[in-house]
Amino acid sequence: MAENIHPIFDQTLSRTSKEELLRQRALVIWMVGLSGSGKSTLAKGLEFALHQRGHLTQLLDGDNLRSGINNNLGFSETDRMENIRRSAEAAKLFLSAGVVTICSLISPTSEIRNLAKSIIGESNYYEVYINAPFEVCAQRDVKGLYKKALNGEIKNFTGLDAPFEEPQNPHLEIRTYQDNYEVSLQKLLDAILPRITFAALG
Ligand SMILES: Nc1ncnc2c1ncn2[C@@H]1O[C@H](COP(=O)(O)OS(=O)(=O)O)[C@@H](OP(=O)(O)O)[C@H]1O
Numbered sequence: 510m511a512e513n514i515h516p517i518f519d520q521t522l523s524r525t526s527k528e529e530l531l532r533q534r535a536l537v538i539w540m541v542g543l544s545g546s547g548k549s550t551l552a553k554g555l556e557f558a559l560h561q562r563g564h565l566t567q568l569l570d571g572d573n574l575r576s577g578i579n580n581n582l583g584f585s586e587t588d589r590m591e592n593i594r595r596s597a598e599a600a601k602l603f604l605s606a607g608v609v610t611i612c613s614l615i616s617p618t619s620e621i622r623n624l625a626k627s628i629i630g631e632s633n634y635y636e637v638y639i640n641a642p643f644e645v646c647a648q649r650d651v652k653g654l655y656k657k658a659l660n661g662e663i664k665n666f667t668g669l670d671a672p673f674e675e676p677q678n679p680h681l682e683i684r685t686y687q688d689n690y691e692v693s694l695q696k697l698l699d700a701i702l703p704r705i706t707f708a709a710l711g
């Protein structure tokens with residue numbers, strides 16, 4: 510911890526008291542996958558579906574974060590690590606407010622994902638691998654980035670000249686190259702709803 514810094518751990522309201530107010534259990538849902546795999550589409554759909562069911566949510570999407578608190582970061586290994594560190598710290602703040610927090614960031618290496626998990630805390634971290642192979646994402650090319658990367662106009666592109674290590678033990682895997690959007694979203698909801706449902710004590 511930095512010198513001469515004195516956080517006020519004992520004076521803050523507990524997370525539990527906020528979860529009781531919101532009648533939900535907080536969780537960080539960390540969506541991992543290649544650009545174009547379906548992270549943002551499913552993160553938005555999940556947030557909307559949870560909201561409709563009465564949950565307070567917050568969506569933290571890589572592209573959005575990179576337009577704000579992470580706007581000085583690029584795509585080197587060091588910058589991606591810092592991108593994930595800040596994003597995980599932001600997620601941790603929402604978690605402490607009792608909010609169901611959905612993070613959609615490529616998070617390309619196990620080292621980076623371990624960093625996120627260690628900041629958020631293992632019991633609060635729910636990793637979802639949004640799986641679509643490079644070729645499928647390149648075929649979709651939602652933003653035209655694959656075309657540019659394959660033409661050499663973008664460097665350090667994930668899956669091309671920057672690494673993507675597949676998650677080995679995600680809590681959930683969604684294969685968007687097999688399942689359509691509706692099926693994918695239902696699988697997410699089936700897995701997540703029981704984990705955020707409030708169970709009153711006593
Ligand atoms: N070189 C390179 N590699 C990968 N992605 C690139 C790159 N340059 C720009 N983009 C755009 O940045 C989005 C990924 O940002 P993330 O913060 O999720 O990336 S990371 O977790 O730090 O690796 C990514 O968004 P998604 O397509 O939603 O994944 C792209 O829009």
Ligand SMILES: Nc1ncnc2c1ncn2[C@@H]1O[C@H](COP(=O)(O)OP(=O)(O)O)[C@@H](O)[C@H]1O
Pocket residue numbers: 542543544545546547548549550551613649651684685686688689690691693
């Ligand atoms: N099962 C699915 N779930 C989510 N998106 C899908 C699925 N199948 C096909 N797609 C398409 O894949 C693309 C994913 O883009 P996007 O959500 O922006 O990905 P990412 O955020 O990972 O870069 C969209 O065009 C979407 O319509």
